[in-house]
Amino acid sequence: MTTDAEAPRPITRIQREKQEVILEAALDVFSQFGFRGSTIDQIAEAAGMSKPNLLYYFKSKEDIHAPLLARILDTWLEPLREMDPDGDPLPEIQSYIRRKLEMSRDFPRESRLFANEMLRGAPGFYDILHTDLKDLVDEKVKIIKGWMAEGKVAKADPYHLIFSIWATTQHYADFDIQVKAVLGRERGGEGRFEDAARFLDQLFLHGLSPKKR
Amino acid sequence: MTTDAEAPRPITRIQREKQEVILEAALDVFSQFGFRGSTIDQIAEAAGMSKPNLLYYFKSKEDIHAPLLARILDTWLEPLREMDPDGDPLPEIQSYIRRKLEMSRDFPRESRLFANEMLRGAPGFYDILHTDLKDLVDEKVKIIKGWMAEGKVAKADPYHLIFSIWATTQHYADFDIQVKAVLGRERGGEGRFEDAARFLDQLFLHGLSPKKR
DNA sequence: GTCTATACACTGATAGAC
DNA sequence: GTCTATCAGTGTATAGAC
Numbered sequence: 001m002t003t004d005a006e007a008p009r010p011i012t013r014i015q016r017e018k019q020e021v022i023l024e025a026a027l028d029v030f031s032q033f034g035f036r037g038s039t040i041d042q043i044a045e046a047a048g049m050s051k052p053n054l055l056y057y058f059k060s061k062e063d064i065h066a067p068l069l070a071r072i073l074d075t076w077l078e079p080l081r082e083m084d085p086d087g088d089p090l091p092e093i094q095s096y097i098r099r100k101l102e103m104s105r106d107f108p109r110e111s112r113l114f115a116n117e118m119l120r121g122a123p124g125f126y127d128i129l130h131t132d133l134k135d136l137v138d139e140k141v142k143i144i145k146g147w148m149a150e151g152k153v154a155k156a157d158p159y160h161l162i163f164s165i166w167a168t169t170q171h172y173a174d175f176d177i178q179v180k181a182v183l184g185r186e187r188g189g190e191g192r193f194e195d196a197a198r199f200l201d202q203l204f205l206h207g208l209s210p211k212k213r
Numbered sequence: 214m215t216t217d218a219e220a221p222r223p224i225t226r227i228q229r230e231k232q233e234v235i236l237e238a239a240l241d242v243f244s245q246f247g248f249r250g251s252t253i254d255q256i257a258e259a260a261g262m263s264k265p266n267l268l269y270y271f272k273s274k275e276d277i278h279a280p281l282l283a284r285i286l287d288t289w290l291e292p293l294r295e296m297d298p299d300g301d302p303l304p305e306i307q308s309y310i311r312r313k314l315e316m317s318r319d320f321p322r323e324s325r326l327f328a329n330e331m332l333r334g335a336p337g338f339y340d341i342l343h344t345d346l347k348d349l350v351d352e353k354v355k356i357i358k359g360w361m362a363e364g365k366v367a368k369a370d371p372y373h374l375i376f377s378i379w380a381t382t383q384h385y386a387d388f389d390i391q392v393k394a395v396l397g398r399e400r401g402g403e404g405r406f407e408d409a410a411r412f413l414d415q416l417f418l419h420g421l422s423p424k425k426r
Numbered sequence: 427g428t429c430t431a432t433a434c435a436c437t438g439a440t441a442g443a444c
Numbered sequence: 445g446t447c448t449a450t451c452a453g454t455g456t457a458t459a460g461a462c
Contacts, residue, residue, distance in 0.1 A: 014427095031332070032332065032333045033247065033249050033250065033333055034247050034249075034250050034332075036246050036247075036249075036251075037249030037250035039456085040455075040456065040457085041455075050430090051456085051457090052430085052431095052458080053427075055457065056427070056428075059457085060456080060457075061456070112332050115328065115332060115387070115388075116329075116332055118387065118388045118390055118391055119244070119245065119328060119329055119332075120245045120246055120250075121245065122390050122391070126390065126394060129394035130394045130397075133394065133395060134397060137395050154419065157408055157411065159395065160413070161412065161416075163381075163384060163392060163395075163409075164381045164384075164412070164413070164416060166384065167381045167383075167384035167388070168376075168377045168380045171376060171377075171380035174328070174332060175328075175331045175376075175379075175380070177331055177334050177339065177342070178331055178335070178342055179376060181335075181342035181343040181346065181347060182342070182347050182350050182372065182376075184343075184347060187372070195372075195373060196373050199369055199370045199373035199374065200373070202369050203369065203416065203420040203421075204420070206420045206421075206424075207415070207419045207420030208416075208419075211419075227445095231445095252436080252438085253437070253438060254436085263448090264438085264439090265439085265441095265446075265448085266445075266447075268440085269446075272439085273438080273439080274439095
């Protein structure tokens, strides 16, 4: 009655779980210190295991880092992918900003890992930016240009519009320490994200509403 | 007739020049890889000298890094300091955005060094953010609030307004590689900063113009 | 699967010849 | 002032006992 169907592959459930623990710990470390500034020792300690043990699951530092990066770009662009050409323009943009800001709130480490990669010039990553990312942005830019031509959105450079949405939302993850230092005890709590959401809504919607002349 | 007034101190002109060369090289390296990810060897090579020779001028890695950071925060906040309470509100804000964007264009490495520090949680730097930086921002926030009360600027959260100016302008230095990848060959040249300036002018000025009801 | 031990390259920093 | 040589410590990665 027993079968050996459970282990047809060298990847078992427990292995996957351990790998997840390691990736989780690695995200903590890489997002703070970048690839070169992080050590396997740090990651192993954060994961609660010895260094050789960690290296049993991932055979090199690079092998831990790469899947984290791959996973992130995909997650990161999900909100942009969902921007609906058939939706109401301003609410679509507003919703995109909201979702992007929520990602900064809920996945700050992922944002910082990405930022670290950009800062060092995105080695072995530039190709993806230049193809997949560019293609997606180009597609959405066309949609936004359409909305502008219809007079539903104020005319502005759609590329820089997207950059400014990325910049303003990711700032709350990447520069979190600065944001909190400046806002101080009273205003720097969790409410800062709601304040930010309100402000960005106003800035972009007011800034993008077609002028009535 | 010759005097020894030229060398009353152990710090000579030539020493200063060498130190400048080293700091210049260190800025290159630190801005890419952060403090921990950078090595003295890398810096020495970039500065065209041997590692022991470099360590003759700065006795530790930290001693090279610290003055760079100190210099930067000061330079960085200069445009904000110059925002004039007695000036015309919208042009003052516009001028601030311009100057900040020019700094991203002219001093991208400084911006990236700062970003690297923020990403790792600004150790031994948080105090300055929490005092000097916060004080300056608080002061300017009061000015902006005054403008809003007078109806010269649309009402919005002044802290998040400042954050969004920092974020959008610094993005062009910190995420330069991504900006260029997305804009591609035709639009990614030096003109990208003028396009950005036009866009940001429009976004912020349109977004902050007081509504006429 | 997990650990100890270890190989071996790199890094920060110093000593001492020139 | 600048170099070669060097040291102690850390870092990545592997070997092999359990």
